[in-house]
Amino acid sequence: MTTTATNERRSAPRRLIRREMRRDLWAGTALVLLATLVPTFMGNVFWQQAMLLAAVYVIAAVGLDVLRSQAEQMSFGQGAVLGVAAYVAALANGVWEEPLALAAVYGLLAGMVTGMLMALPSLRVQGYYLGFVTLAGALALPDLILKFKDQTQALTGVNVFPVGPTEPLFGSLNWLTIVVTAVAVVSLFAGAVLRSSSLGRAMLLAGESPEAAVTVGLRPGQLRLQAFALSSFAASVAGVLYVGVIQYVGSGSFTLALSVMLYFVVIVGGPGKVLGPILGVGLLYVVPDHLLSGLVDYRLLIYGAIVLAVMFVVPEGIAGGLDRLVRRYLTKGSDRDRSLISLRPILDAAPSAEAAAHDGGDAPLLVVDEVRRSFGSVKALDGASMTVRRGTVHAIVGPNGSGKTTLLNAVSGLITVDSGKVEFEGRDVTRLAASSRARLGLARTFQQPRVLNSLSVWENIDCGRVSDRQIPWFEEALASYAEEWDALNSGVLPHGQRRFLEVLRALHSGPSIVALDEPAAGLSHAERLEFGQLLRDVASKTSVTVLIVEHDLELVWNIADQITVVDGGRVIASGSPAELRNSKTIAHLFVGVEHVAG
């Protein structure tokens, strides 16, 4: 068999930061430097402090953006994490009289613990439910500070005098200004590096489609916790720096309004964009609090109006809107002009000896034994059994609602079964999670291709690759397209090409079997013919077994070695197309089969 475990490094495009982010990173760096250093060198202490606080908010917003747009998690509690870190650092230095460095460490630890406590519910709930849980954290913090007023000195607040860091070095320039500015710039770069990394792509896939993520071996819960840890770290760093800038914390310092502002900063600024946090902080903090300082009591009202206006005009946020404009007017040519993707030349690169190679001899690759699964009173699988041989194209067919997709889900582990057994490569995987099955070589595609439009074609193919399994010649052939496909935006791919992309992604994980759910749905007649031949070649040239659920019987009859017919959750017939062609048992299920089979 060609699938091997190897530590060879892939010859994929390697870059620390995605090309299209670099311009924004330099612009963001320039904006941060200008905002903090111009008032500093002009000796304007008021604006110096205002801009340092804005930089602190940028740091927290970059972290929240990782959570919001990379991991697709909703948190309204970022202000509380920042607040706990700030409060503990202030208490440690101002009350317990610990040195500044140790106080900062206490603050960071307290913020991280708070963030991770808020993250735990993300293992069970997501979306708005998670948002509400984190909102409770943001609501509770001011009350908790008051409740423990003796310990928190809530009535007087805590003053901190970071003498060393605020000592002038040159004019108004001090270490605090240098550190806050540097950390804000570093946070922009760190966010961009994360987005460009395989970890960032894995987070994105797990956030947008947890189902697709587990089928390439990712663990979405773990990735969500990692995203929370990163964003909590950013908020905690921001909290500690907040104490240096404001030099005071009190019960009213970290109200819900702070969490709301940070969330809106991300949404209004442009989720997933380098410049988003900077533009968001500019519009939602600097404008209402300083440029319109007389209206500060109407802060929430101003936020609301700005959010509504921006969402109406540029739903993708200001940075997203700017990006669209730049693409439209400044980018020469477009992805639409490029040749799109193809599997054919890659499969044609197969060495001729490949077809015969199968580890494991004649032993079946996959055995499904008497599997049952009910949804309420519906018996989706009612004792279904099936044996899939290596290197074959094996089709599952049956009428609508007969249990085909459920059978595929039981095989790939996307659902648990009530009883019965699933064996893969001789191993009982019935109780194994989908991600673990994927790591063993069980790949999967979906009825609706799970393609991440914000990533390039190559990044989508390479998305969340977690094991070292690979088909060496396939990787070599694929790598020759890596540069070209890395420059191709997957958002422009038509439906049929998105299917190819999913198959490429599945094969890129070096599977023993690839399970495809209705791959021909939505394809034109010509595309179906091409796709059928490609699947045939996948089985014969890569030794990867193809398990396919399909309604298109013409396709099935033309490419399948074995067909399993499902009805009412049971397997009612199984055999080669020749064996099934004249079966009276199933003829009534497929009007026109004989005609199709010709």
Ligand SMILES: Nc1ncnc2c1ncn2[C@@H]1O[C@H](COP(=O)(O)OP(=O)(O)OP(=O)(O)O)[C@@H](O)[C@H]1O
């Ligand atoms: N998550 C679920 N909750 C409730 N019922 C479900 C669920 N998944 C499947 N079912 C039911 O189980 C039965 C089998 O569904 P399944 O999707 O496996 O059929 P199918 O053969 O793939 O159908 P189709 O060809 O229309 O895609 C159907 O009655 C369906 O309504």
